[in-house]
Amino acid sequence: MKRQTIKNEYLQLTTLDYGAIIQELLVPDRNGNLTNCVAGFKDSAEYLKDERFLGACVGRFAGRISGTQLHIGDSSFPIEAEKGVHLHGGKKGLGRRIWKIKEFDTGREPFVTYEYFSPHLEEGYPGDLQVKVTYQLLGNTLRILHEATTDRPTVVNLTNHSYFRLDREASPDHLQVQIFAEKRLETGEDLVPTGKLLPVAGTEYDFQSMRPLGSTRLDTPYVFDPAKDPKALAYSPVSGIRLTVESNQPALVVYTPKDLPSICFETQNYPDAPNHPSFPSCVLHPGETYGNESFFRFDLLP
Numbered sequence: 105m106k107r108q109t110i111k112n113e114y115l116q117l118t119t120l121d122y123g124a125i126i127q128e129l130l131v132p133d134r135n136g137n138l139t140n141c142v143a144g145f146k147d148s149a150e151y152l153k154d155e156r157f158l159g160a161c162v163g164r165f166a167g168r169i170s171g172t173q174l175h176i177g178d179s180s181f182p183i184e185a186e187k188g189v190h191l192h193g194g195k196k197g198l199g200r201r202i203w204k205i206k207e208f209d210t211g212r213e214p215f216v217t218y219e220y221f222s223p224h225l226e227e228g229y230p231g232d233l234q235v236k237v238t239y240q241l242l243g244n245t246l247r248i249l250h251e252a253t254t255d256r257p258t259v260v261n262l263t264n265h266s267y268f269r270l271d272r273e274a275s276p277d278h279l280q281v282q283i284f285a286e287k288r289l290e291t292g293e294d295l296v297p298t299g300k301l302l303p304v305a306g307t308e309y310d311f312q313s314m315r316p317l318g319s320t321r322l323d324t325p326y327v328f329d330p331a332k333d334p335k336a337l338a339y340s341p342v343s344g345i346r347l348t349v350e351s352n353q354p355a356l357v358v359y360t361p362k363d364l365p366s367i368c369f370e371t372q373n374y375p376d377a378p379n380h381p382s383f384p385s386c387v388l389h390p391g392e393t394y395g396n397e398s399f400f401r402f403d404l405l406p
Contacts, residue, residue, distance in 0.1 A: 105148045108205065110214035114244040115402065120148055123199040124218040124237045126159035126266050127151075129246065131402045133271070134344030141345065141402065143267040143366045156267070156364075160199030161237050161250065162192040163262040164222060164229045165386070167325070167357060167375035170296045174228060174378060176257050176387065183228035189294050192265075194227030198235065199265065206236065215240035215247075224256070231258035231388075245401040252394040260388045261373045262396055263357075267366035268347060270340035276365045280339040282314035283358060285326035289374060295323055297376045297383075314339070317367070322358045325375050330354045336369055344404050351398040354384050371398040 106121045116130040116138075127148065130138045144158050145151060151158065169190040174181045184194045192199065203218035215238055222233040231254040240247040250262035270279065288309050290300040304310045308320055314337060328335055333350040336358065340346075349356070351371035359368035377386040388394050 105151075106205070107148065108208060108216045110210060110216055110239070110241055112214060112241045112243070115241050115246060117239060117241060117246065119216055119218075119239055120151065121203050121205060121218065122148070122151055123157075123160035123201065124203045124220070125151060125161075125199075126239070126264065129266075131345055132404070134404050134406070139271065139343055139345065141268055141270055141347070143269050143364060156361075157192060157199045157265040159264070159266045161262060162265050163198045163235070163260065164193045164227065164233060165190070165259055165261045165378075166192060166263040166265075166370060166372045167261065168294075168296050170294075170376050170379055174259065176230060176259065176378070179230070181225070181228050181230055187294065189296060197227060198222065198262070213240060213242055229258055231256040233258060233260070235262070237262070244403065245399050248398050248400070250394070250396040252388060253392070254388050255390055257387055257389050259378050259386045260394045261377065261386050262394070263370045263372040264398070265368060265370060267361070267364060267368055268338065269366045270338060270345045270347060271343040273340075273342055274365055276360060276367055277316065277318050278341060279317045279367065280314050280337075280341065281311050281317050281367070282337040283311040283326055283356070284332070284335055285328055285356070286312065287327050289325040289327060289355070291325070297325065297374065297380065299380050299382065301327060317360065321360045321362055324358050326356045326358060327374070328354055328356065335371070338367055339405065344406065346403045346405050348401040348403065349398070350401070351396070353396055353398065369400075371396060
């Protein structure tokens with residue numbers, strides 16, 4: 105398992121070739137002390153046993169797909185499912201594969217690019233898929249670009265699954281959170297979207313104005329106009345670190361696990377999009393390039 109580190113005057117990022125994982129993201133707090141703003145393992149070998157997808161590139165389809173068949177046009181493809189739900193691309197997906205380092209640059213705007221070739225019918229998905237993910241430091245911003253091309257129609261929905269920690273507190277309840285979404289996807293007990301979009305105003309899911317997370321725990325797909333930013337903010341009054349999330353994607357899955365003091369901002373297409381014609385299309389055709397470009401900016405507030 106190989107580690108790569110890039111840094112500038114604001115940020116230091118360490119990634120792994122296993123799962124294209126973000127292992128460490130160091131950000132100075134208001135006192136100048138470096139804070140690792142992602143949850144992870146110091147021992148890289150621990151990721152081989154990880155079930156949370158900590159910091160990984162997940163896909164080919166991030167999030168959930170209902171059923172045991174993937175339907176594309178007139179064709180159907182069996183996919184792995186647990187209790188009728190396919191999650192994060194299958195048993196291994198992309199987050200449990202060894203990626204190749206394609207480019208590595210330590211210049212003014214340092215970056216590392218990983219690539220992975222996913223053959224036809226890997227995890228049941230059709231098409232030979234060539235995938236790339238680039239992590240780049242732009243001042244106080246981490247840019248993540250997921251790209252993919254295919255040789256036959258397939259579905260693609262990639263995201264990074266970092267668990268952000270803006271301080272070392274034992275609970276995330278104090279975090280100030282703002283999510284710039286008027287609607288969310290309704291989900292069932294299995295967390296799969298029903299197809300309905302619901303207003304968030306006046307509900308526990310309403311973070312249109314910044315407020316403490318409190319006891320609210322989310323595993324919620326929020327929907328947006330992809331052209332409008334920002335998508336979300338999170339601020340720690342303890343460290344003074346504020347995270348701003350921007351993305352060209354139409355959805356943001358916000359996840360706050362019950363047993364890890366962190367918050368995930370998974371920029372992506374709508375979960376279960378293959379089964380809902382009314383959702384934005386997730387089908388990638390030959391000659392097209394899939395692109396998920398997201399920015400995570402770290403500012404300091406008094």
